[in-house]
Amino acid sequence: xxxxxxxxxxxxxxxxxxxxxxxxxxxxxxxxxxxxxxxxxxxxxxxxxxxxxxxxxxxxxxxxxxxxxxxxxxxxxxxxxxxxxxxxxxxxxxxxxxxxxxxxxxxxxxxxxxxxxxxxxxxxxxxxxxxxxxxxxxxxxxxxxxxxxxxxxxxxxxxxxxxxxxxxxxxxxxxxxxxxxxxxxxxxxxxxxxxxxxxxxxxxxxxxxxxxxxxxxxxxxxxxxxxxxxxxxxxxxxxxxxxxxxxxxxxxxxxxxxxxxxxxxxxxxxxxxxxxxxxxxxxxxxxxxxxxxxxxxxxxxxxxxxxxxxxxxxxxxxxxxxx
Amino acid sequence: xxxxxxxxxxxxxxxxxxxxxxxxxxxxxxxxxxxxxxxxxxxxxxxxxxxxxxxxxxxxxxxxxxxxxxxxxxxxxxxxxxxxxxxxxxxxxxxxxxxxxxxxxxxxxxxxxxxxxxxxxxxxxxxxxxxxxxxxxxxxxxxxxxxxxxxxxxxxxxxxxxxxxxxxxxxxxxxxxxxxxxxxxxxxxxxxxxxxxxxxxxxxxxxxxxxxxxxxxxxxxxxxxxxxxxxxxxxxxxxxxxxxxxxxxxxxxxxxxxxxxxxxxxxxxxxxxxxxxxxxxxxxxxxxxxxxxxxxxxxxxxxxxxxxxxxxxxxxxxxxxxxxxxxxxxxxxxxxxx
Numbered sequence: 001x002x003x004x005x006x007x008x009x010x011x012x013x014x015x016x017x018x019x020x021x022x023x024x025x026x027x028x029x030x031x032x033x034x035x036x037x038x039x040x041x042x043x044x045x046x047x048x049x050x051x052x053x054x055x056x057x058x059x060x061x062x063x064x065x066x067x068x069x070x071x072x073x074x075x076x077x078x079x080x081x082x083x084x085x086x087x088x089x090x091x092x093x094x095x096x097x098x099x100x101x102x103x104x105x106x107x108x109x110x111x112x113x114x115x116x117x118x119x120x121x122x123x124x125x126x127x128x129x130x131x132x133x134x135x136x137x138x139x140x141x142x143x144x145x146x147x148x149x150x151x152x153x154x155x156x157x158x159x160x161x162x163x164x165x166x167x168x169x170x171x172x173x174x175x176x177x178x179x180x181x182x183x184x185x186x187x188x189x190x191x192x193x194x195x196x197x198x199x200x201x202x203x204x205x206x207x208x209x210x211x212x213x214x215x216x217x218x219x220x221x222x223x224x225x226x227x228x229x230x231x232x233x234x235x236x237x238x239x240x241x242x243x244x245x246x247x248x249x250x251x252x253x254x255x256x257x258x259x260x261x262x263x264x265x266x267x268x269x270x271x272x273x274x275x276x277x278x279x280x281x282x283x284x285x286x287x288x289x290x291x292x293x294x295x296x297x298x299x300x301x302x303x304x305x306x307x308x309x310x311x312x313x314x315x316x317x318x319x320x321x322x323x
Numbered sequence: 324x325x326x327x328x329x330x331x332x333x334x335x336x337x338x339x340x341x342x343x344x345x346x347x348x349x350x351x352x353x354x355x356x357x358x359x360x361x362x363x364x365x366x367x368x369x370x371x372x373x374x375x376x377x378x379x380x381x382x383x384x385x386x387x388x389x390x391x392x393x394x395x396x397x398x399x400x401x402x403x404x405x406x407x408x409x410x411x412x413x414x415x416x417x418x419x420x421x422x423x424x425x426x427x428x429x430x431x432x433x434x435x436x437x438x439x440x441x442x443x444x445x446x447x448x449x450x451x452x453x454x455x456x457x458x459x460x461x462x463x464x465x466x467x468x469x470x471x472x473x474x475x476x477x478x479x480x481x482x483x484x485x486x487x488x489x490x491x492x493x494x495x496x497x498x499x500x501x502x503x504x505x506x507x508x509x510x511x512x513x514x515x516x517x518x519x520x521x522x523x524x525x526x527x528x529x530x531x532x533x534x535x536x537x538x539x540x541x542x543x544x545x546x547x548x549x550x551x552x553x554x555x556x557x558x559x560x561x562x563x564x565x566x567x568x569x570x571x572x573x574x575x576x577x578x579x580x581x582x583x584x585x586x587x588x589x590x591x592x593x594x595x596x597x598x599x600x601x602x603x604x605x606x607x608x609x610x611x612x613x614x615x616x617x618x619x620x621x622x623x624x625x626x627x628x629x630x631x632x633x634x635x636x637x638x639x640x641x642x643x644x645x646x647x648x649x650x651x652x653x654x655x656x657x658x659x660x661x
Contacts, residue, residue: 038470039567192619206610209371322469
């Protein structure tokens with residue numbers, strides 16, 4: 001009995017602390033959520049955070065896993081429309097082919113919020129889109145490096161994401177913008193690590209060999225944390241200290257990078273928040289209850305984490321999110 | 324006589340291709356052949372080629388046997404993910420690695436056996452039968468890891484991926500031992516001959532008294548077993564099981580290694596050591612691209628251009644053309660008529 005009371009109390013405080021203005025607004029509303037699938041740890045975390053947010057707000061969340069297929073998402077959306085849900089959240093798997101089903105939702109007067117990815121469709125077909133700014137993520141990482149190397153010369157090696165993917169292109173561009181003003185920082189090598197740990201490790205091994213055992217490398221910038229974790233192992237194998245001999249900066253803020261940070265082996269990560277649903281629910285609340293049109297593109301915060309931000313605590317907190 | 328056999332073996336296009344790729348790597352990066360001794364192990368780009376090439380080489384050993392029976396195994400990449408996932412989940416929940424490793428190998432063996440059953444007893448074409456596990460296997464691995472990367476710090480399991488024996492990285496030692504044992508097993512017994520017989524004509528082999536079903540079951544199970552070893556190496560290397568990415572597309576690299584090694588996809592004649600050489604050619608190219616400093620957009624273009632060149636050089640037509648041009652030592656037939 002007391003445990004349930006405590007839980008209720010905690011949930012109540014949580015509800016009060018965030019979005020107090022709309023605290024009771026979405027309670028009892030039925031919202032459909034069409035998720036892409038669970039192709040990465042981040043995606044799993046997004047799902048569990050969305051569920052937790054829905055529970056906190058008293059939303060009746062209808063969850064549909066599309067298993068990476070657009071036709072499943074379209075089917076799920078039609079199902080939601082037929083059930084007459086109050087709103088729909090969708091993380092679109094591809095950017096094209098949504099006009100028809102979104103028009104059906106519009107005709108049924110069901111607001112649709114896009115999560116995490118944009119689409120090529122007329123803007124009046126959806127209420128708003130909640131996504132991160134990938135260029136900004138890269139810029140924050142670059143600016144961190146500029147602020148931390150001071151005046152000394154710094155040669156950076158870059159581990160890119162999958163060639164041609166939008167996060168790889170944007171995070172590269174952002175980082176280059178971030179370091180553009182600093183003439184002492186230059187990217188000397190850049191290769192793709194396909195966003196994976198093993199490729200990140202293999203590519204870093206190659207970089208270390210090619211740059212005189214790594215003595216010339218001052219920092220490694222990885223487009224995601226997984227590649228950074230692989231690179232950290234390669235740096236250790238080469239007899240150097242990641243985090244001090246070679247600075248490690250990356251993007252995503254998954255739990256394992258905080259474990260590395262707690263061990264002093266990583267220096268900074270920029271968060272790609274899995275909480276896309278929070279801003280989406282706020283926008284829906286304002287729209288459904290007060291008729292306020294939200295901004296068309298809601299950009300989530302790209303927060304920088306360094307070893308001063310209690311990495312062990314962050315690790316423990318995130319581990320439970322299903323990363 | 325002996326010298327001639329040795330020269331002709333070394334003149335095989337595979338060795339020429341490997342030497343050429345290594346030479347180009349050396350031109351791009353003069354320190355390529357430098358090997359130093361560091362922390363009780365050899366350290367250098369050439370060692371990286373061997374170390375990173377080991378998983379594909381191990382896959383290729385298993386896939387060679389399958390291809391020699393006129394089959395193909397597309398599932399080895401997914402089986403790698405399964406075995407890595409099984410081992411990682413077991414050690415991270417407290418099971419000792421000495422139990423988790425045999426269980427993971429057994430899982431690979433079972434996967435291979437399943438392929439074998441589909442091919443022999445249900446008579447499904449190998450490309451389709453193994454495609455089933457290629458797709459489903461990765462899903463299975465994701466179920467085992469519950470969609471996340473399962474990390475571990477078990478010393479024995481990470482030793483398989485990152486340890487060293489006599490200065491050589493453990494994956495290289497494992498690949499070398501597996502290659503020697505398998506080659507001996509197929510060449511010092513009749514096993515190799517039986518595999519080739521089934522590959523050339525399964526019905527004829529059966530009429531000749533070869534139990535082709537048993538043989539096929541063995542061969543597919545062996546490919547699964549090899550894939551499980553490769554999966555343990557890859558998991559041990561990053562101290563984690565990444566079900567989404569472990570072994571992804573490596574089945575294609577393994578098949579390419581077998582083809583580069585000169586084994587025909589139509590079954591029959593095969594060579595396990597040459598498949599390993601094929602795997603090394605692929606990895607030498609990968610490592611070369613990494614240290615060359617080319618922009619990553621060129622990776623696949625460079626790789627495919629080199630592969631096309633090697634395959635052209637290996638074709639019978641090119642072989643005839645080369646031997647016509649460059650063998651002035653053969654006496655012209657006219658003289659003997661005089």
